[in-house]
Amino acid sequence: MKGQVLVFDPLKGEGIISGQDGERYSFQGSDWRGEAGPPRAGQQVDFAASGSAAAEVFPMLGANPIAEAFGPGHKSPIVAGLLALFLGSLGIHKFYLGYTTQGVILLVSTFMSYLLTLVLIGIIPLMIIGLICLIEAIIYLTKSEADFNATYVQNQKPWF
Structure with missing residues (x-):
């Protein structure tokens, strides 16, 4: 299923995804399969839904892979x-x-x-x-x- 990361707390290693079905799914940092850093709010993802949890969360790369890697609003x-x-x-x-x-x-x-x-x-x-x-x-x-x-x-x- 496709969705968007609503929030991810790197300190707790937990986050929430809004699925395309309108439901919200919680996920753990250990389920993240992205290589360019932790998930960021607003990032589009593809994941496997299991009840109210998301597993195997993959980032969806868009037209601008650098912006996707750092996420929206990223500041140095x-x-x-x-x-x-x-x-x-x-x-x-x-x-x-x-x-x-x-x-x-x-x-x-x-x-x-x-x-x-x-x-x-x-x-x-x-x-x-x-x-x-x-x-x-x-x-x-x-x-x-x-x-x-x-x-x-x-x-x-x-x-x-």
Whole structure:
């Protein structure tokens, strides 16, 4: 049967597939037969249904095998970490991860702090923004790709 992965928790090794018949099927990571990493939400799959469980879950490759291998919405922790490290005060890493509001907050805060440096009180907010971005860069760069995507892409955790 064909279906789509609704969710997969790499930490628990469990997921749910929505079958083409409208039913939902649970599956274990041990049932995954893909070679390009763990299953991702939104990924099209072919599986054997056994009651309310799915077994022998195979990814269905589409026209773009690179996108299929990494899944929809895949973001790189290395790219996010480097953006936070070098362009963090402008919020570029937040825009990259899809957190527009947080990106705008960083961008506006940075510009306001630069304006306040004219009266010498803007240096403190700039140092705080820099520290936040440094901490985020370290967190992003030290997480595994699966943990990073589970935390910041699928679960949408905007800060730290």
